[in-house]
Each structure stands twice: as structure tokens, then as C-alpha cells.
Amino acid sequence: CDNGKRIWNQVEDSTQNSVDLSVEMAHHCPSGRLIVWDENNQPIENDSSSASVGIIEDVANDLSGPYALWGGIPLKSANGEYYEVRNRQTICRCGQSSNKPFCDGTHASMRFQDGLPKQPKSDGKVF
Ligand code: FES
Known part of the structure; x- marks a missing residue:
């Protein structure tokens, strides 16, 4: 952000x-x-994205980040309740968030690496 x-x-x-x-x-x-x-x-909101899912890679800092959900994808908790629907959400991929299922940024401090090849876009991130 x-x-x-x-x-x-x-x-x-x-x-x-x-x-x-x-x-x-x-x-x-x-x-x-x-x-x-x-x-x-x-x-x-200026985001009218259609529903899509991607991953965030911070190539500039050589880090892997969370899953990214765009377009108001509903997210259901383990107990069957739905979280507030948002146009943009990030879901923990490193397993270390204190706010699962959401990313809380811990992946950066632990320098999470997913091992996937990184192909940077012009803004330095891979989605
Ligand atoms: S991916 Fe961000 S805290 Fe796990």
C-alpha cells in the first residue's frame, strides 16, 4: 500500500x-x-474489476506475498460464516499471518519465498 x-x-x-x-x-x-x-x-471505489485471483510477488524486495482476490469474491470462514465482501482482499499464502485467512504483512518480515519463477511487471510486482 x-x-x-x-x-x-x-x-x-x-x-x-x-x-x-x-x-x-x-x-x-x-x-x-x-x-x-x-x-x-x-x-x-474506483475498482470495477471482474472476479479474479492472483498472487502478489514483490520482485523489487525479492519477496513472495499473498493471494490477491479482486472483484468482490465472497470468502467463507471455516465455521461457515462469510466475511465482509470487498473488491480487493489479500489472503495469507505464507502461513504465518496472525489474522488468517487474511495477510497481515508477516510474509515480509519472514522473507517468504514461494519458489516460483518471478516475472516482474512495470511496477515491480507479479500478479
Ligand atoms: S502472505 Fe502475508 S502474512 Fe502470509
Whole structure:
């Protein structure tokens, strides 16, 4: 979710540049945890992706990441209940998340490697 300018610092700054950057970063958040709300407390989604599943690879940092679900794919828990449906979700693939089934970023600190060949896209990630 972070382009190196720390979104948490950006939202504290009310300049138009920081607002624009925060909105852009939130709309690219693969987990869907960052959401932009309008002045009427309605979420603003710019993602109309069709249902699809992929994997996230951080080639720049030589890390493997979570599964990525796009397009409002329903996710059912082991006890049969459904989680809130979101347009973007990331599901733990390393097995170490403290918030399973969701990725909590632990894969980065453990330097998770899936062993699959990496083919970077222009943004340095493989989906
Ligand atoms: S893949 Fe991110 S915590 Fe497991």
C-alpha cells in the first residue's frame, strides 16, 4: 500500500497533493483495507474489476506475498460464516499471518519465498 511516502503521514497533511496521493494509494491497496470515503461517509471505489485471483510477488524486495482476490469474491470462514465482501482482499499464502485467512504483512518480515519463477511487471510486482 505504500509508495514510500507513508500514507499515514499523507492523511495528516491537508494539501491537495497529499489528498490526491492518499486517494491514489488507497485505491491501489491490494488488501482493500484502505478505503476512501466521500463527505457523505460513502466509500468511493474506483475498482470495477471482474472476479479474479492472483498472487502478489514483490520482485523489487525479492519477496513472495499473498493471494490477491479482486472483484468482490465472497470468502467463507471455516465455521461457515462469510466475511465482509470487498473488491480487493489479500489472503495469507505464507502461513504465518496472525489474522488468517487474511495477510497481515508477516510474509515480509519472514522473507517468504514461494519458489516460483518471478516475472516482474512495470511496477515491480507479479500478479
Ligand atoms: S502472505 Fe502475508 S502474512 Fe502470509
